[in-house]
Amino acid sequence: MNEVKILFLAANPSNSDRLALDEEAREITSKIRSSDYYNFLVFKTRWAVRPDDLLQALNEERPQIVHFSGHGGGKVGLVFHDDSKKSTLIAGSALKLLFQTLKDNICVVLLNACYSQEQAQKIVEVIDCVVGMKSSVLDEASIKFAASFYRALGFGRSVKNAFEQGLVAIALANLDEEEIPILLTRDGVDPDKIYFIGENRGQTRYSLDNGSQETITSNTSTPRVVTLSNREVAEHLEDAQQQLDQMDMVSGDHFLTNDLPKIMKKVRSRFSNVSLVMVDIDELTIINKVFKEMVGDQILSTIINILKKNSETEFIGRCGDDTYYIFLPGINIVEAKEVADNLRLVIQNYEWRTIANNLKVTCSFGVSEIHDKEPVRDWIVRATCGMIFAKESGRNRVVFGPNYLSAQQSRILRHYFSGSSSTDYPDG
Missing domain, CATH: 3.40.50.1460 (Rossmann fold)
Structure with a gap:
């Protein structure tokens, strides 16, 4: 606190x-x-x-x-x-x-x-x-x-x-x-x-036009930075799989699903450290109910501008409705955490009231660094698990994904992406 x-x-x-x-x-x-x-x-x-x-x-x-x-x-x-x-x-x-x-x-x-x-x-x-x-x-x-x-x-x-x-x-x-x-x-x-x-x-309750009320929690405390254990990632693995399966890049951009695995084959030979940050806007569904979707659209465009301005990398994009990725070649996990922390603060302290009165927006972050010979899909899932855990453990924080997926979890992912899902994640 x-x-x-x-x-x-x-x-x-x-x-x-x-x-x-x-x-x-x-x-x-x-x-x-x-x-x-x-x-x-x-x-x-x-x-x-x-x-x-x-x-x-x-x-x-x-x-x-x-x-x-x-x-x-x-x-x-x-x-x-x-x-x-x-x-x-x-x-x-x-x-x-x-x-x-x-x-x-x-x-x-x-x-x-x-x-x-x-x-x-x-x-x-x-x-x-x-x-x-x-x-x-x-x-x-x-x-x-x-x-x-x-x-x-x-x-x-x-x-x-x-x-x-x-x-x-x-x-x-x-x-x-x-x-x-x-x-x-x-x-x-x-x-x-x-x-x-x-x-x-950090809770604020807003009255809606229909007379009902919604509560938005704006957690502005110092973010807890943790590393998920394999037990915790097992609890969130299904959620991570489902979320990744729904990541359909806007404007025809399929960076995570198609381009990143191909790029990684070249990047791994040039950089000893490569990290990934997954970002999710907190409580966007409730914000859309309270402030209408026009405000939500402005939030989405503002977030991507903040990410691009403060990340110093060209590999940034939106995936899903309210989720973003930041690909950081040449950056280790400690440096990636600092990037995520800085972005968290910039987003938290942005003058959101210029968009709508009483509007407050925060984001949750998951961070992972790829290991030698690790399948790209495992790396992405580890960052996504961190992001999901960040949201479930209070929002507006940075969480390291698990250090590794177990062999069983990796096999589950391999089967999931090659069989039950239409999305293909090559090893890279």
Whole structure:
């Protein structure tokens, strides 16, 4: 599980009423430390924040959650420091532009400032979840709310549940201000299905036109890189066979089925290392349901462009509906894993929202390096098994295929491709 970074931005200029910002930061830190997943919540603070400090902090930290604590002025904006330590205002439209430009992985913005609902309404146009305040709010209430909100996230609760726990904390303290905080969400986003840590981490639920709902899991954790055992590959062998049998190259391209085995006869004499990466788009069927097939088509074309731009090889193509191959002559398996890791990150961090609001896309990767005298079909199956296992074990990760197929598994493949399948994989 990756760390989740909270960026706490504090501003209390000398010509504004004093706020207990230090107490707020201390209380948030204390509540996070008392939660189950405290090791995964990183709390970063910036004090006396000026407008340009926002750009610097967001560039440096790249947080998932941005928290502003200070004064709000309603329609005129939030209060920040100027260079002379006095007040300056930033309007909601400027804040929207800021987050549109530097949103990176930001999913939640919490504006713990009086009359900040106006700014929240602007920011939520580009950020999934934004918390603002409808009116003035007491220091004690704002501190209770914020600390309880982050504690709930630290226990693996959803954004909606964390927000509600913040309201309950205000009510339990008899402060009579639990109606002031407001949670806004972008169209189609359900905050009750957004988790930062815990068993449900990375899930977002979307509402479909017919009233039903679909959940897309966007796993943005560090990929687990494993090598499949022969027992595990045996479990996935049939799936790999079926998937390979369905790989009909688009535009008449039969690189894997026809060209690659022929090329390998020449390549093996020139390169001591040759690797293969198989790539599959995660949850594309659900994405097509949620965002329609036109968006799916744009995803397919974008993925192939990313692969071609970042792989440094001409042997890249699409096979099947949502699967791609990357043939890497002269590259060993460790280097191929680095290529796959880089592609995984580029795809994960691509600005998919330029195609559709709330769109997030990841891919799963299988990697294998061909061995001396190994049949080409076995090599392809090993990479495909890794790809399938990557999807089944969480998606958005890189998995090494098994080191070898057993003699029995190889014989099964030989029989499969020469008999029950119309696809022929010569040994090469």
